[in-house]
Amino acid sequence: MILGYNEFVSQTAEQIASNLGRIVGEEKVLHGSAVERVYSSDAYTVERFPPTVVALPTSTEDVALIVRFCLEQDLPFTPRGAGTGLSGGAMPALGGVVVSTKKLTAILDFSVEDQWLHAHSGIANLKITKAVEPFGYHFAPDPSSQSVSTLGGNIAMNSGGPHTLKYGVTAQHILGLRYVNGKGEIITIGGPAGQEPGYDLLSLVIGSEGTLGIVTEAWVRLTKNPSAICTASAYFSTIEDASKCVGAMVRSGVMPAALEMMDHFVLAAVAAAYPIHVPNGTAAMLLIETDGEPESAKSDIDELISIAQLHNTIETALAQNQEERTLLWTARKKGVGALGRLAPTVVTHDGVIPPSRLPKMLDAVYAIAQSQNIGVANIFHAGDGNLHPIFYFDEREPGAIDRVVIAGEMVIEKCLELGGSVTGEHGIGVEKTDLLAKMYSANSLAFQARLREVFRSPQACNPCKVIPSGKGCLEHKVRWRGVAT
Amino acid sequence: MNIQTPEKIGDLREACCSGEPFRVIGAGSALHWLPDWTGLHISTKKLNQVLEFRPDDLVIRAQAGTTVEEIQSVAKKSGLTLPVASPEFGWLGYAGTTIGGMLSLGLPHYWQKSTGSIRDWIIAAQTISSSGEELEFGAQVVKSVAGFDVHRALVGSRGGLLVLTEVTLRLFPIKLLPATPECTVQQPCWINHGLRSQFNPARSHLAVDASQQFIWTDQPLSNYHAIGPAGERFPQPSPQVKEIQSQLKKLCDPNGVLIEGWKS
Numbered sequence A: 001m002i003l004g005y006n007e008f009v010s011q012t013a014e015q016i017a018s019n020l021g022r023i024v025g026e027e028k029v030l031h032g033s034a035v036e037r038v039y040s041s042d043a044y045t046v047e048r049f050p051p052t053v054v055a056l057p058t059s060t061e062d063v064a065l066i067v068r069f070c071l072e073q074d075l076p077f078t079p080r081g082a083g084t085g086l087s088g089g090a091m092p093a094l095g096g097v098v099v100s101t102k103k104l105t106a107i108l109d110f111s112v113e114d115q116w117l118h119a120h121s122g123i124a125n126l127k128i129t130k131a132v133e134p135f136g137y138h139f140a141p142d143p144s145s146q147s148v149s150t151l152g153g154n155i156a157m158n159s160g161g162p163h164t165l166k167y168g169v170t171a172q173h174i175l176g177l178r179y180v181n182g183k184g185e186i187i188t189i190g191g192p193a194g195q196e197p198g199y200d201l202l203s204l205v206i207g208s209e210g211t212l213g214i215v216t217e218a219w220v221r222l223t224k225n226p227s228a229i230c231t232a233s234a235y236f237s238t239i240e241d242a243s244k245c246v247g248a249m250v251r252s253g254v255m256p257a258a259l260e261m262m263d264h265f266v267l268a269a270v271a272a273a274y275p276i277h278v279p280n281g282t283a284a285m286l287l288i289e290t291d292g293e294p295e296s297a298k299s300d301i302d303e304l305i306s307i308a309q310l311h312n313t314i315e316t317a318l319a320q321n322q323e324e325r326t327l328l329w330t331a332r333k334k335g336v337g338a339l340g341r342l343a344p345t346v347v348t349h350d351g352v353i354p355p356s357r358l359p360k361m362l363d364a365v366y367a368i369a370q371s372q373n374i375g376v377a378n379i380f381h382a383g384d385g386n387l388h389p390i391f392y393f394d395e396r397e398p399g400a401i402d403r404v405v406i407a408g409e410m411v412i413e414k415c416l417e418l419g420g421s422v423t424g425e426h427g428i429g430v431e432k433t434d435l436l437a438k439m440y441s442a443n444s445l446a447f448q449a450r451l452r453e454v455f456r457s458p459q460a461c462n463p464c465k466v467i468p469s470g471k472g473c474l475e476h477k478v479r480w481r482g483v484a485t
Numbered sequence B: 001m002n003i004q005t006p007e008k009i010g011d012l013r014e015a016c017c018s019g020e021p022f023r024v025i026g027a028g029s030a031l032h033w034l035p036d037w038t039g040l041h042i043s044t045k046k047l048n049q050v051l052e053f054r055p056d057d058l059v060i061r062a063q064a065g066t067t068v069e070e071i072q073s074v075a076k077k078s079g080l081t082l083p084v085a086s087p088e089f090g091w092l093g094y095a096g097t098t099i100g101g102m103l104s105l106g107l108p109h110y111w112q113k114s115t116g117s118i119r120d121w122i123i124a125a126q127t128i129s130s131s132g133e134e135l136e137f138g139a140q141v142v143k144s145v146a147g148f149d150v151h152r153a154l155v156g157s158r159g160g161l162l163v164l165t166e167v168t169l170r171l172f173p174i175k176l177l178p179a180t181p182e183c184t185v186q187q188p189c190w191i192n193h194g195l196r197s198q199f200n201p202a203r204s205h206l207a208v209d210a211s212q213q214f215i216w217t218d219q220p221l222s223n224y225h226a227i228g229p230a231g232e233r234f235p236q237p238s239p240q241v242k243e244i245q246s247q248l249k250k251l252c253d254p255n256g257v258l259i260e261g262w263k264s
Helices: A013-024 A033-038 A060-073 A125-135 A151-157 A239-250 A264-273 A294-309 A322-333 A335-341 A355-371 A400-417 A433-438 A442-449 B009-016 B068-076 B099-105 B150-154 B239-252
Strands: A053-055 A077-080 A097-100 A107-111 A116-120 A174-180 A186-190 A214-221 A228-236 A258-263 A284-292 A313-318 A345-348 A375-381 A389-393 B022-025 B040-043 B050-054 B059-063 B122-128 B134-138 B163-170 B187-190 B206-209 B214-217
Touching (some): A060 A097, A060 A174, A060 A186, A116 A125, A125 A151, A186 B239, A228 A239, A228 A294, A239 A294, A239 A355, A258 A322, A284 A294, A284 A322, A335 A375, A335 A389, A442 B134, B009 B022, B009 B163
Parallel strands (some): A053 A097, B022 B040
Antiparallel strands (some): A174 A186, A258 A284, A258 A375, B122 B134, B206 B214
């Protein structure tokens, strides 16, 4: 029997499931050992805690009923989308009820003319784009997980992706939200025409990692597809040349739609899985994309390619057709997965530095890995300085995990030393709660923690996340920064 | 009108937590858009230093009282800009305006399609609360999801929540801006009551921010001052949203000494 955080709860999981089932329908409630295992973590698998039951609401009203049930029963509750989060945001840190949006996937309404779409929060990111593709539009945020990660998850984490370099992160594409607050009330902020007059609440809910309520519906902004896209690859014989080239591109005045870097470790793994061409002697590759009107997209990519050539490229290549473009992007988006070929365990980190400090930062990342005797590969959003160093190793080797933990800490410390941030897009979750104190004063953190009161969200709503407080959270200490996949 | 213009952060903090109700202003260039207030005004206009400019990272950090013109002149030397209306595009609205004032008002602008709203440009802020607490939000990089985005929420808050003392902004390459404004602006107008139809930010002739009740348009203004044919209006906050907004105000300004910026 797994109990919620309140040790006085005396009901079994069966009883809780049965009581909740009577309220929302028993087909919408799961429990049992398989459920406990599957829903005990998101893609940050280092920290696990089993839920008592899992609820699968099919409407906003269902979510409100579930939250009210949790409050009555003194059970914590944790929202969950597709479970692709990389910082433990959807882990039920104190057990209780996981509120999964897996069945909240409908598109409710949309207007191509007015460029908005209203959908349930459990819809997969890419499904929004697919739905409006025939009209020549898309939903701009494109995290690598977009084929499965949900709109609600993207909103919770304020997700990015390669094209957010030009188009902005999730917050820039949300016109309105409907959510269930920590008291089980349904609140609507904004809508197709944007936010109401008065203080901006959307900016606070977006990126709150599910601590201010459970977002069930959203109105998203649709972005017109560019009439032309140009994608190019540039191969460099040193990491330094590639990273200096990124800085030169950022300050060139041409805004790439995406500017991604993959080092030779990643390229080796990707080349083993996909038929991509990597010239001999390549230390790093830049994936460069421009978009817009055909003429400007072409002249922009030409300018960026010529900047690359000033940085000692081995080769540059412009994708000649959609097939070649798709191959480059597949290599980028599946790159982390391909790294499984290098070692039994990989751990992905997320940190940000100003792009101009990229050469220094990458030097540091490789030196740190060497000092800890572990492998590291880099595949990341170079244009906005959002690093994803990936450590690969064999966790069965004695001491390996400890060395990975130390290396992770060192990477984050270096990001802060170079004027960056502890997370660019994966979020704080449970993984980085202790690191916020390195960025903000105690006053500022105390202020941010009190936003829960403003939104009437008790600690039971996604407990122990972002700025933890309340009983039970102390046990969730950071054991291992990064995510094992 | 009693206006104090502290020259040091310490003096500003002291002025803010005297307990006397006040309105925070920059240069005071937008007072005509705000409700009447004849009491104490505290201006940040003498806190006007550009603190850091990193053109390679497209980032500038400045005190809140720095004028938009000063920011633009520094940025321009490296081919960068804050893509807001400026005299060269035919509107003098930001002449003399401070960066803190511009952010507090958070007006829509006519490069919105290419560069997002003003709210999307702020990446970090230093603030002082009316009880004298120094609070900082955001990070000095264009992308970060560490902590709550309170700095974004301050944009458009019209000075009602916290006093901005320092802001970090993302800049844009001048080259990036389309040759002609995306909204052919005659003038900005403030629409308080009602619309021609539901506001549609997508329509090319508009730059609009429903939350600020502002629209820039090349249509006759009379089109917008009437309630729409089906009685449409700007979306108005529900009682629940109003309650959250008022709780936010209480968190930021527990003694209620900062004068709110909305006309009723």
